[in-house]
Structures are given as structure tokens and as C-alpha cells.
Amino acid sequence: MVKSSESGTQARPAAKKTGGKRTAAEKTTAKTAKATAKKAPAAKSAAARKTTAETTSTAGKKSAAPKKATRTAASKTAAAKKTTAAKKTAAKKQAPAAGAAARAPESHTALVRRARKINRELAEVYSYAHPELDFENPYQLLLATVLSAQTTDLRVNQTTPGLFARYPEPEDLAAANPEEVEELIRPTGFFRAKTKSIMGIARAVRDEFGGEVPGRLEDLVKLPGVGRKTAFVVLGNAFGVPGITVDTHFGRLVRRWRWTEETDPDKVERAVGALFPKSEWTELSHRVIFHGRRICHSRKPACGACPITPLCPSYGEGETDPEKARKLLKYEMGGMPGQRLKPPPDYPGKPAPPLGAA
Numbered sequence: 001m002v003k004s005s006e007s008g009t010q011a012r013p014a015a016k017k018t019g020g021k022r023t024a025a026e027k028t029t030a031k032t033a034k035a036t037a038k039k040a041p042a043a044k045s046a047a048a049r050k051t052t053a054e055t056t057s058t059a060g061k062k063s064a065a066p067k068k069a070t071r072t073a074a075s076k077t078a079a080a081k082k083t084t085a086a087k088k089t090a091a092k093k094q095a096p097a098a099g100a101a102a103r104a105p106e107s108h109t110a111l112v113r114r115a116r117k118i119n120r121e122l123a124e125v126y127s128y129a130h131p132e133l134d135f136e137n138p139y140q141l142l143l144a145t146v147l148s149a150q151t152t153d154l155r156v157n158q159t160t161p162g163l164f165a166r167y168p169e170p171e172d173l174a175a176a177n178p179e180e181v182e183e184l185i186r187p188t189g190f191f192r193a194k195t196k197s198i199m200g201i202a203r204a205v206r207d208e209f210g211g212e213v214p215g216r217l218e219d220l221v222k223l224p225g226v227g228r229k230t231a232f233v234v235l236g237n238a239f240g241v242p243g244i245t246v247d248t249h250f251g252r253l254v255r256r257w258r259w260t261e262e263t264d265p266d267k268v269e270r271a272v273g274a275l276f277p278k279s280e281w282t283e284l285s286h287r288v289i290f291h292g293r294r295i296c297h298s299r300k301p302a303c304g305a306c307p308i309t310p311l312c313p314s315y316g317e318g319e320t321d322p323e324k325a326r327k328l329l330k331y332e333m334g335g336m337p338g339q340r341l342k343p344p345p346d347y348p349g350k351p352a353p354p355l356g357a358a
């Protein structure tokens with residue numbers, strides 16, 4: 001079900017909130033500066049003409065008058081220049097207003113408030129945020145998450161239907177021919193290493209956990225190829241245990257927002273976790289990743305179409321022109337297909353196509 005049009009969604013956040021205002025302010029300042037610049041020479045010429053006339057008519061009589069007129073003209077010109085310079089300075093100060101506020105030292109309390117406000121804004125924009133891997137049980141999500149390393153969720157979703165159909169249970173995969181598995185997961189890249197990991201997981205689940213994927217962090221991270229990130233994805237989305245998923249999008253965005261300067265995913269996870277109640281961790285992760293994939297891209301963030309501009313200290317890192325920024329969006333609300341072949345029922349976009357479909 002489509003909840004709103006692309007233009008509606010985009011206009012709500014960026015253009016209305018700050019982008020539009022800023023542009024309007026800059027335009028106003030530019031017009032004023034131009035008018036002042038035009039007036040300055042005009043005033044100068046008028047003053048000069050006045051001076052000449054006075055000089056001619058009072059020649060020999062009032063020799064001090066021209067000097068006075070010249071001084072008046074000069075002071076008018078100086079005043080005009082001063083005004084123009086002041087307005088230019090004001091315009092310069094106004095342009096990076098969003099960034100300037102956050103460049104000032106921010107107390108922990110202010111940071112917590114700003115971070116939670118960003119989360120609330122994202123919750124409105126991405127009310128349908130969800131994990132973008134297709135899965136029906138913890139076993140499928142665990143395997144899909146391992147396969148998603150160094151590739152897109154879309155590619156994983158296009159690959160796993162064949163894998164799960166051939167090996168529906170951990171014991172099936174544990175007893176598989178590795179070469180067959182390699183062929184099935186080849187489209188996800190690094191297929192030999194990934195085959196070892198997922199077959200190792202299947203054996204460990206079969207032998208050590210009675211065929212069921214464990215629901216505890218300390219057990220999950222003992223499985224081959226499973227780190228904290230993978231474990232939190234599984235815990236948060238298959239077991240309902242709150243967890244923060246620090247993937248490449250999450251790390252990039254929280255650093256842009258100055259929630260933390262850490263680059264190590266475990267440290268990022270702890271720093272961000274300290275800003276939010278546990279109950280928010282899983283949904284926050286989805287929203288941040290959605291925002292990173294759709295608007296705040298790695299190389300070309302669409303700042304001019306971003307809903308959290310006033311809260312972002314990195315505003316201006318990407319395109320600020322609303323029209324140009326809108327063209328950078330990768331957004332389901334604009335009719336683009338999502339990553340999942342089987343998205344949740346409330347997803348407002350199109351499902352992704354199967355592998356090889358046009």
C-alpha cells in the first residue's frame with residue numbers, strides 16, 4: 001500500500017523545513033546586496049554631479065562647498081559598502097546554520113536529545129522500516145546475514161530461495177556436497193568461504209544446539225563466521241532481543257551526526273546504545289540503515305531532500321539544491337523496488353525482482 005507520493009514525502013522533510021528557508025534567505029540577501037551594489041555607484045555619480053554643479057555655480061565664492069559635497073558622497077559610498085559587507089557576512093553566517101549549531105561544543109544531554117529527535121523524525125519517515133533480508137525463521141536469517149557480507153541484501157534475497165528450497169533444515173545443509181552449495185550461493189560472491197561458514201554453522205547448530213539456532217549472544221558468536229553484528233541481527237529480528245546493527249550505513253551516519261567518532265563497530269554499538277533505551281535499539285538500526293540507503297548515501301548524500309537537516313551537523317556534505325537532491329534519492333516512495341522479494345505487508349514500495357528478471 002502506497003502511503004504517500006514521492007514528492008509529498010520529500011517536500012515534507014527537506015524543502016519545507018530548512019532547505020527552502022535557507023535558499024529563500026540567501027536569495028533575499030543576494031538581491032539586497034545587488035541593489036546596494038547598484039545604488040553605490042549611482043550615489044557616487046549623483047554626488048559627483050552635485051559637486052560639479054555646485055562648483056560651477058559658486059566658483060570663487062564658496063571654495064569649501066565642493067570639498068564638503070565630496071566628503072558627503074564619499075561617506076555615503078562608504079556606508080553603502082559597509083552595509084553590503086555586513087549583509088554578506090550575515091549571509092555567510094546563515095548558510096551553514098545547521099552545521100554551526102552542532103559544531104559548538106555539545107553537552108551529553110544535548111546530544112542525547114538531538115539523537116532521540118533524529119530517531120523520532122526517522123520513525124515518521126520510515127514507519128515501515130524492517131530488516132531487508134528475506135527470512136522465515138532464525139536459521140534462514142542467520143544464513144542470509146552471513147551471505148550478505150560484501151554484497152547487497154537484494155543479491156542475497158535473490159539467491160537464498162534456491163538454497164533454502166534445497167536445504168530447508170540445518171541438518172540438510174550440514175550433510176550437503178560443498179560444491180553444490182558453492183554453485184547455489186555463487187551470486188553472493190566469496191562463495192567458497194561463505195560455503196565453509198554456512199556449512200560450519202549448520203553442523204554446529206545440528207551437533208551443539210539440537211538443530212535449533214540459539215537465541216543467546218554468547219552462543220551465537222561461537223558459531224563459525226558469526227560476529228556481534230550478525231548475532232544482533234538474528235537476536236533483534238528473529239528472537240525479539242534488542243540489538244544495534246552496526247553495518248557500513250549505520251557507522252557512516254552516526255559519525256556524520258556526531259553521535260560518536262568511533263570507527264570500530266563494537267565501540268560504535270556501545271556508544272550509540274548509551275544514547276537510547278534498549279527498547280529502541282532494533283528499530284533504530286533499521287531506520288538508520290534505511291536512511292543511509294535511500295537519502296544519506298556514502299558519496300552523494302541528498303542533503304537538500306533530507307528530513308533531518310536542522311539536526312545534522314554534516315548538512316552540506318552532499319547536494320543541497322532540493323531539485324538536484326531529489327534526483328539522488330533511492331526511495332520506495334518514488335516507485336523504486338525494495339531489497340526484499342517478500343517484503344512485510346506494510347511495505348509501501350514494490351517487491352524486488354527475482355534473480356535474472358529484467
Ligand code: SF4
Pocket residue numbers: 256295296297301302303304306307308309312313314315316317318
Ligand atoms: S549529511 Fe545530508 S543527507 Fe545525511 S543526514 Fe545530514 S543533512 Fe541528511
